[in-house]
Amino acid sequence: MDYDVIIAGGRVAGAVLAIRLGKLGHRVLVVEKSHFPSDTLSTSLFRAPALRVFEKIGVMEKVAAMAPRMELIWNYIDGHILVDPVEAPEEHLRFFLCERRITLDWILYKRMTREKNIEVRQNAKVKDLIWEDGRVAGIRWNEKGREHEATARVVVGADGFYSTLANLLQPPYESYVPVRRFAYYGYFRDLDSFDVPTAEHHFVGNTISYIFPTDYDLTMVAVSMPIQGFAEFKKSPLRNFMSHLESLPLLVSRLKDARLVSNLYGSGNIPSYQRMPYGSGWALTGDAQQVMDPWSGMGIDHATTHADMLADSLDSWMNNGSTWDAAMSEYHKRIRAFSKKAFHRTTTFAADLRPMTQAALMKRGLLQGAPEVISVYKNYQ
Ligand SMILES: Cc1cc2nc3c(=O)[nH]c(=O)nc-3n(C[C@H](O)[C@H](O)[C@H](O)COP(=O)(O)OP(=O)(O)OC[C@H]3O[C@@H](n4cnc5c(N)ncnc54)[C@H](O)[C@@H]3O)c2cc1C
Structure with missing residues (x-):
């Protein structure tokens, strides 16, 4: 051998x-x-x-x-903001990296x-x-x-x-x-970030957008959406990507000076x-x-x-x-x-993010709803 x-x-x-x-x-x-x-x-x-x-x-x-070490998770869910520390059994590993x-x-x-x-x-x-x-x-x-x-x-x-x-x-x-979602992402400079490095997610309906500080002072920005919209989205990916980001109420003003400095990458397979x-x-x-x-x-x-x-x-x-x-x-x-x-x-x-996000809101008393939804969420956390 x-x-x-x-x-x-x-x-x-x-x-x-x-x-x-x-x-x-x-x-x-x-x-x-x-x-x-x-x-x-x-x-x-x-x-x-x-x-x-x-x-x-x-x-x-x-x-x-x-x-940058992200020690906080910031979630915008249909108008509500939830902030949690990153958890891990080992204290010295309580952070995410991108x-x-x-x-x-x-x-x-x-x-x-x-x-x-x-x-x-x-x-x-x-x-x-x-x-x-x-x-x-x-x-x-x-x-x-x-x-x-x-x-x-x-x-x-x-x-x-x-x-x-x-x-x-x-x-x-x-x-x-089978394939349930598609994703696009790219790297930005001068996106107005939070004061401390944070893993930032914006959930709107069955879409999620991610803003993560990454290496060389760049910010990684991604979106994930249901696969049904892929054919239409990919006809004009950059325009659709930017207009989705601009529709996010707690992001739009922070995009003012942001410049996409990479290709826009996508996958729907x-x-x-x-x-x-x-x-x-x-x-x-x-x-x-x-x-x-x-x-x-x-x-x-x-x-x-x-x-x-x-x-x-x-x-x-x-x-x-x-x-x-x-x-x-x-x-x-x-x-x-x-x-x-x-x-x-x-x-x-992947099929639908809403049962997960709705249950997260109910668990904190931010939304009225059925206890079954909360138990679904607990099972998959
Ligand atoms: C759009 C998208 C976003 C993602 N985002 C995340 C994320 O945020 N966080 C996360 O954890 N994961 C993410 N993933 C998944 C993650 O990238 C993969 O799970 C991870 O890369 C798997 O690592 P791997 O080493 O198994 O394979 P890969 O990283 O794919 O490496 C495989 C290597 O094999 C080589 N190779 C292939 N065929 C041959 C061959 N015939 N001969 C020799 N070499 C070969 C390739 O060149 C490649 O270098 C994402 C995936 C996609 C598509």
Whole structure:
């Protein structure tokens, strides 16, 4: 075998997995089709679960230094304002960060390259798998116009929503919820922000708009809307995006000097699903095996945590005498347990945010309503 582990994809899931395994002494090859520093589609909010993993792999200080810590959550819901502190079991992790992926993924890439057991190939696209006796035994990839191949004890797909490995392996879906919403976002300068860094959400009907301070003094602004409006919205995305923002009563005056300094990015093709995350000689992690509608902004928390759990299982198989089946069924069990509530909540309210926002108002006595709605909300919080 050329390596212990080959990983397709080197962003949040792939990099976390590689760093954890490299630190444990395993020989790792990461094959990544893009070149760092580079961006990917994401509004890039993350919370305590991702921070916990970043702390474990030794990048917390660098990650936290790049963007303002948001310690408050500010929600405008149909005319009401709710402000709450960010909560987390660990006092020192009670904040959110929004960090553009060009910044975050670069920190992770640099950390990977410091680990002597990790080899990273960039501009290298995985094309095919090598099979031996019914087990995945390696990959073939294209790099600089040439085909390469390598073998390993296990091949991992951390290659995201458009996973080549999942396409080749066709793992069965464990759940599937069709596309419910679309999103657009961009980065602004000189948007009149709150005095302290705040995770700001404006809920109006079944729409949500997000204003988050991010790295390099930019402000990330996003909207998420029901998919039924996508065809019309994308005919003139910038005009529709700006006119939605200008319709928000507590934002409009603050847009006076704001300038969009990036492209406007959009997506209207993201369903939610979970699919079988392992088989003979292979595993999937991050978006390659679980995708959630982006409205809840939880993909990074879950991709990093799942990758961390996969590292535990692979290490217990390679180092500590576990069988492949025992180690991987433990991985499967842990990631589903970790994601159960968030996956359910995200997919349920992707269809309609209003039961969630109405219940939040009722709970605080700001709206009369049925107690059943409050219990729905409590179940999915
Ligand atoms: C519009 C939008 C907004 C979002 N906003 C948020 C948010 O605010 N907060 C949040 O937590 N999550 C958000 N997400 C989700 C989040 O971006 C993902 O969950 C997260 O990026 C998953 O990480 P990953 O490492 O699994 O995959 P990715 O980050 O997609 O990385 C996969 C990597 O694999 C590489 N790759 C793919 N195919 C190959 C191949 N054949 N060979 C080699 N390399 C390959 C790609 O180049 C890529 O670098 C959002 C998603 C979208 C679409």
